[in-house]
Amino acid sequence: MSPRLLDRGPTGREIASAFLVCLVPVQLWSLISFLREVPAWLLQMSLWDIVGAISYGQAFALLETAVIFTPLIVLAVALPSAWFRQKFVAMSTGIVYLSAGWFVVAHLNDARVQALGLTRRLLPYLGLYAASSILVSVAINRSGRIRSAIESAVERLTVLGKMYLLVALAAVGVVLIRNL
Amino acid sequence: MLSTPAPRDTGGLTRRDLLKLAAFLPFLEAGRQLAAKRMASTAAGPSGQPNILVLVFDTLSASNLSLYGYPRRTTPELDRCSERATVFHSHRSAGNFTTPGTASLLTGVYPWSHRALHIQGTVLDEYRDRSLFALLADRGYHRLAYTHNIVAASLLDQFRHDLETLPRVGDLALMDLTYAERLFPRDLTVAVHGEGVLTRRGDTPSGSLFLYHPLSLLGARLLRRSDDRHRERFPRGLPGAHDLRFLLEDAVDWTIEQLSTMPQPFLAYLHYLPPHDPYRPRREFVGIFDDRPDPAPKPSHPLSDGTSTEFLNTERRRYDETIAYVDGELGRLFRFLTSSGLLDTTYVILTSDHGEMFERGIWNHITPVLFDPVIRVPLIVWEPGQRVGRNVHTPTSSVDIVPTVLRIADVPIPDWCEGQVLPSILGEPPTPERGVYCMEAKGSPKLGALDVRSTAVISGRTKLVHYLGYGAYDDVYELYDLEEDPEELVDLYPARPGIAVDLVEMLSTQQVKMGALP
Numbered sequence: 001m002s003p004r005l006l007d008r009g010p011t012g013r014e015i016a017s018a019f020l021v022c023l024v025p026v027q028l029w030s031l032i033s034f035l036r037e038v039p040a041w042l043l044q045m046s047l048w049d050i051v052g053a054i055s056y057g058q059a060f061a062l063l064e065t066a067v068i069f070t071p072l073i074v075l076a077v078a079l080p081s082a083w084f085r086q087k088f089v090a091m092s093t094g095i096v097y098l099s100a101g102w103f104v105v106a107h108l109n110d111a112r113v114q115a116l117g118l119t120r121r122l123l124p125y126l127g128l129y130a131a132s133s134i135l136v137s138v139a140i141n142r143s144g145r146i147r148s149a150i151e152s153a154v155e156r157l158t159v160l161g162k163m164y165l166l167v168a169l170a171a172v173g174v175v176l177i178r179n180l
Numbered sequence: 181m182l183s184t185p186a187p188r189d190t191g192g193l194t195r196r197d198l199l200k201l202a203a204f205l206p207f208l209e210a211g212r213q214l215a216a217k218r219m220a221s222t223a224a225g226p227s228g229q230p231n232i233l234v235l236v237f238d239t240l241s242a243s244n245l246s247l248y249g250y251p252r253r254t255t256p257e258l259d260r261c262s263e264r265a266t267v268f269h270s271h272r273s274a275g276n277f278t279t280p281g282t283a284s285l286l287t288g289v290y291p292w293s294h295r296a297l298h299i300q301g302t303v304l305d306e307y308r309d310r311s312l313f314a315l316l317a318d319r320g321y322h323r324l325a326y327t328h329n330i331v332a333a334s335l336l337d338q339f340r341h342d343l344e345t346l347p348r349v350g351d352l353a354l355m356d357l358t359y360a361e362r363l364f365p366r367d368l369t370v371a372v373h374g375e376g377v378l379t380r381r382g383d384t385p386s387g388s389l390f391l392y393h394p395l396s397l398l399g400a401r402l403l404r405r406s407d408d409r410h411r412e413r414f415p416r417g418l419p420g421a422h423d424l425r426f427l428l429e430d431a432v433d434w435t436i437e438q439l440s441t442m443p444q445p446f447l448a449y450l451h452y453l454p455p456h457d458p459y460r461p462r463r464e465f466v467g468i469f470d471d472r473p474d475p476a477p478k479p480s481h482p483l484s485d486g487t488s489t490e491f492l493n494t495e496r497r498r499y500d501e502t503i504a505y506v507d508g509e510l511g512r513l514f515r516f517l518t519s520s521g522l523l524d525t526t527y528v529i530l531t532s533d534h535g536e537m538f539e540r541g542i543w544n545h546i547t548p549v550l551f552d553p554v555i556r557v558p559l560i561v562w563e564p565g566q567r568v569g570r571n572v573h574t575p576t577s578s579v580d581i582v583p584t585v586l587r588i589a590d591v592p593i594p595d596w597c598e599g600q601v602l603p604s605i606l607g608e609p610p611t612p613e614r615g616v617y618c619m620e621a622k623g624s625p626k627l628g629a630l631d632v633r634s635t636a637v638i639s640g641r642t643k644l645v646h647y648l649g650y651g652a653y654d655d656v657y658e659l660y661d662l663e664e665d666p667e668e669l670v671d672l673y674p675a676r677p678g679i680a681v682d683l684v685e686m687l688s689t690q691q692v693k694m695g696a697l698p
Contacts, residue, residue, distance in 0.1 A: 026389050033387035034377055041373065044298040044626040049370050056364075056374025057387045068390050099390065106393050107385040118397045178367040 009077045010088040018072070018092040020161025021154050023065045025100040027164040030061040052178050058171030068096065087140060090150040094140050095133055102129050229319065229445040230564050231526035232585055234312075235513075236285070236449070237506055238278065238329055239456040239545060241535030242271070243553040244496075244503055247560075252469050254503040257511030258530075262560050265528075266570040266604050270662075271559035272638060273534045273578045276620045277545045278331045281533035281557075281578060282451070286311050286335065288582025288597040291619040292693040295626045300334050300376070302369055304626075304697075310596070312582050313342035313447065319589050322443040328352065328426060328453035332533070333361065334369040336449075345438075350424065352431050355406045357399045357423035379423065399423055416460040416498075421453055428454050432509045436516045444525070447585070451533070454506050457544060459498035461505035468504060469497050477539070478669060482653045483548050484541030496538035524565045527588050529581060532557035548620050550636040550645050551668050555618045561605055572603050575638045577616035615639040615686040623649065630694040637686045638662070644673075644683035657684070 010018070034057040041050050072092040076085045084091050106113050116122045139146055242248045245255045247262055248269065274284035275291050283296035287307050294303040308314075313323045324345040325336050333349050340346055348365070350356035358379075364371035377387040379396070386392035406425050407417035418425040431452050439448065474493040480486070510530075517523040534545050535554045545554050559576060561584075579599030586593050587601045587608070603610035615637045623632030632649035641663035647656045659673035659680045673680055 029389040030387045033385060034374075036384045037373075037377055040298075043622075043624065044301050045370070045373070049373075052367065052370040053373040053377070056360075056371055057377055060374075060378060060388060064388055064391050103389050103393065107389075110380070110385065110393075113393060114396070114400065118401045122397075175364075175367075178370065179364050180366075 008081065008085065009073060010085060014088045015073065017154060017158050017161075018089045019065065019069055020165060021089075021093050021157045022069055022096040023062070023161050023164050023168070024157055025097065026061045026065045026068075027058060027168060029100075029104075030057045030064075031167075033057065052174060055171035055174035055178075058168050059175045062165075062168040062172065068099075072096070083137075083141065087147060089154055090140050090147045091137060093150050093154055094136050094146075098133060098136050099129075102132070229321070229590075230588060231445050231522065232321075232447045232588060233439070233517075233522075233526050233528045234285075234447075234449045234581065234585075235510075235528065235530045236282070236451040237455065237510075237530075237532050238332075238451065238453045239534060239536050240503065240506070240532035240558060241553050242269075242556045242558045243535065244500055245558055247558065250500075252472050252500050254500050255507040257507045257514065258558075258560070261511070261514045261562075263569045264566050265560045265562045266566075266572060266602075268559035268561075268572045268576050268602065270573055270575045270638070271531070271557060271577070272555045272575065272616055272618050272636075273532065273557045274618055276534050276547065276550055276554045276618065276634075278329055278533050279335070280619065280621075282332045282335055283307075285531070285533065285578040285581050286313075286339070286449070288312075288579050288599045290579060290598050290617050290690070290693075291621065292630060292690065293596075293598060295697070296335065297621045297624060297626060297630075299622070300331055300369060300372055301626065302334050302338050308338050309342075310594070311339040311342060312449070312585055313339050315582070315586055315591055315594070316447055316589055317342055319591060320445065321589070322446040323448075324438060324442060324446060325449040325451075326352070327451035328421075328424075328431065329451060329456070330358070330361070330372060330422065330424075332451050334372065337368045345442075352434055353420075353424045353426045354418065354430070355403060355420075355423075355425040357402065413463055414460055415463055415466055417458070419454050419460045419502075420458070421456065426453075428452060428506065428509050432513050435513060439516070439522060440520065447589075452506075455499060455502035455536075457495075457499070457536075459495065459502040461498075461501045462508075465501045465505040465508070467501070469500050472497075475539075478667065480541040481549055481551075482656075483647070483650060485543070485547070486541050487543045488541075492538045492541075492543055495543060499536060499538065523562060526562075526564060527585075528562040529584075530558065530560045531578065531581070533578075548622075548634045548647065548650055550618050550620060550634050552643075552662075552666075555636065559602075561602065563605065570604050572610065574603055574610040574612055575614065575616045575640070576602055577618075579616075612640065615683070617687075617690065627697045629696045633694065635687055635690075635694075637683050639683060639686065642679065642683060643668070644680050644687065646687055659683070 034054045038050060041053065072095065076088050140150065244250050245258065246253045247255050247258050247267065273281040275281040279296045279299060279301045280291040283294045283303050284290060287294050287303060287310055291297055294307045296303045313325065316323065323343050325343050326347050327333050327336055328349060330349050336346060348361050350358065350361055358375065360371035360375040361368060380386040380392065403423065403425060410418050419428060420426055435450055474496065477489045517528065535557055536545055537543060537547060537551065537554045539553065542549060547554065577599060580602050583593045583597050583599045584602045584605055587606055600611060601608040618636040619633060621630045621633035624630040634645060634647050636643060636645045641661055643660045643662055645658045647653050657673045657680065658671045660668045661672060
C-alpha cells in the first residue's frame with residue numbers, strides 16, 4: 001500500500017479502538033451461545049474440553065470481527081474523507097452495532113431466513129438493511145451530538161473490548177495447545 | 181420388383197459385429213472374476229488367519245427387513261445372500277442411537293461401562309485401549325475403519341492409534357462443507373462440538389453473529405446445486421447428513437477397492453450412513469412401496485413426541501425405499517466378495533448400530549423408548565466357505581461382536597468383556613437363559629450416577645424395560661412377551677409383575693455399574 005493510500009485510511013489508534021468496540025457484540029454473542037450448551041456438555045465433557053469447545057467459538061469470533069471490520073477500513077480509504085474517514089470510530093461503531101441488531105433479529109427468525117434462502121425474496125430485507133445503514137451513516141455524519149454520544153460510549157466500551165480481546169487471544173492459545 | 185436395401189452406415193460397427201462382441205462378454209466377465217480371485221489370494225497374509233469384515237449400516241432396523249419377516253420386500257439381495265449365512269433373529273443393539281450402539285459394538289461392553297452415552301460422546305479413557313482394533317494389535321491384522329457418520333467418527337478417532345487406515349468422514353463425500361475434521365483432526369470431538377454451535381446443529385441460535393447467515397445460506401445453495409446435479413438419479417436429493425453429501429455407490433466402490441488391495445489378513449470396520457435419515461434413495465426405488473398398506477397404528481406412548489400417524493407412515497415408506505436402495509448396493513458388494521473369493525477367506529459380519537421408530541407417535545431414534553424397532557437390528561454372519569444357512573433365535577447383543585471376533589482371531593477374551601461369543605459361530609453353543617441389555621441415558625452425566633435412563637433386558641421370550649427419571653414417567657416398568665406379542669402392544673407388568681421377577685433381578689445385578697464412577 002502506498003504511503004499516500006495509507007494516509008487516506010484511519011490512524012492505528014482509531015482502528016484499534018473501533019476494532020475493540022466491534023469485538024464486543026461478536027464475542028458476547030458467541031459466549032452466550034456457547035454457555036447455553038455448557039449444561040449439556042457438563043454431562044459428558046471434562047472442564048478442559050468445555051474450555052476447548054468455548055475457545056473454538058471465541059477464536060472464531062475474533063476472526064469474524066476481523067472479517068467484518070476489514071470492509072469498514074476499505075470504505076474509509078475508498079470514500080471521501082469527510083464522509084467516513086474523519087468520523088471513522090463513530091461511523092464504524094454505528095454500522096457494526098446496527099448490523100448486530102439486524103443479525104440478532106435474523107437469528108431469532110432463523111427458520112424464516114433459511115426458508116427465504118439466497119433468492120430474490122431476500123432482497124427487500126437486504127434493501128431495508130442497506131437503507132437503515134445509510135440512514136445511520138447520514139445521521140452520524142450530520143449530527144455532532146450523535147457522534148459525540150457514540151464516541152463517549154466507545155471510550156467506555158473500549159475497556160470491555162480489551163477484556164474480550166484478552167479472552168479471544170487466550171482462546172486462540174487454547175486452540176493451538178489442543179492441536180499441537 | 182423388390183430392391184435390396186443398401187447397407188446402413190453404423191459408423192463401422194454392424195449388428196453382426198455387436199453380436200460377435202457380445203459373445204465374448206461372458207469370457208471377459210470370467211476373466212475379471214479370475215483376476216479378482218487371484219488378487220485376493222496373492223494378497224493373503226502368511227499367517228493363514230481369516231480376514232474379518234464388519235459392515236455396519238446406520239439405523240437399520242430388523243423390523244423393516246423382509247429377511248426378518250417384514251411384509252414389504254425391502255431386502256431381496258440380503259434374503260438371497262443370507263441363505264448361506266447365520267441369521268440372528270433376536271439381536272439387539274446395546275443402545276438406541278449411534279454413540280452407545282457403536283461404542284458397545286467396538287468395545288464389547290454395555291453403555292454403563294464405556295459411558296459413551298451422548299451424541300458425539302466418547303468412551304472412557306480406559307476403553308481407548310480396549311477396542312476391537314486394540315485387541316487385535318499383535319495378530320498381524322491390517323486394521324482399517326471408516327464411518328460416514330461424524331458422531332461415530334469421534335469414537336473411531338479415540339481408537340486411531342490402533343488403526344493402520346482411518347480415512348476422514350469427508351474423504352468419501354461428494355460435497356463436504358464441514359471444517360472441524362479438516363482443520364482440527366487432533367482435537368476432533370471438541371472441535372466438532374464447537375462447530376456444532378457455530379453451524380447451529382442444536383436448537384439454540386448459532387454462535388456466529390454475523391457470518392452464520394451468509395455462510396449457511398451460501399452452503400444451502402451449494403448443497404442444493406449438488407442435489408440438483410444428481411436430481412435425475414436421486415429425485416429427493418443426495419444422501420447425506422449435516423453439511424455432507426455422498427453416494428453409497430461411491431462408498432461401496434471404495435470398499436471394493438480397499439478390499440482388493442489391502443494386505444491380508446485384515447480387519448475392516450465399515451460404517452455406512454444409509455438408511456439413516458434423510459431418506460433419499462436412487463430413482464428406481466422411489467415410490468416402490470406406495471401401493472402397499474401401512475401397518476396398523478399403535479397407541480401413543482407416554483414418552484412420545486406426538487408425531488402424526490400420517491407423517492410416520494410417509495417416512496416409513498421412504499425409509500423402506502432407502503433400505504431397498506441399500507440392499508441393492510449390498511448385493512453389489514456381495515457379488516464382489518463372492519467373485520473375488522474373499523467370501524471363502526473372510527468372516528463377514530453385517531449389523532447396525534440401532535434401529536428406527538415409526539410408531540406410537542415417535543419418529544427416528546432420538547427417543548428414550550426401547551421398543552424393538554429402535555433396538556432390534558440385523559445380525560448376519562458369513563463364515564468362510566459357509567454353504568448352509570443357519571438361524572439363531574436366542575437373544576444376542578452388539579457386545580457379542582468383540583468376543584466373537586477375538587475367538588475368530590484366536591485371541592483370549594478379556595475378563596472385562598460383557599459379551600459372549602455368538603452362538604453357532606465356530607460351534608459355540610447357545611446360552612438360553614442369558615439376558616441381553618440395552619440402555620439410553622442421554623440425560624445422565626457421563627461420570628455420575630445414571631439417574632435418567634431407560635434400560636431393557638431381554639431374556640428368552642420376555643422383555644422388561646425400566647424407565648427412570650423421566651418426569652411423570654419415573655420408575656416405571658413395562659413387560660412384553662415377545663413370542664405372543666412381537667409388536668409389544670400389551671404391557672404385562674401392571675397385571676402380572678410376578679412374571680418379571682427374574683428380569684428385575686437381572687437389571688438389579690447391573691445396578692451397581694450405573695452408579696457414579698469413582
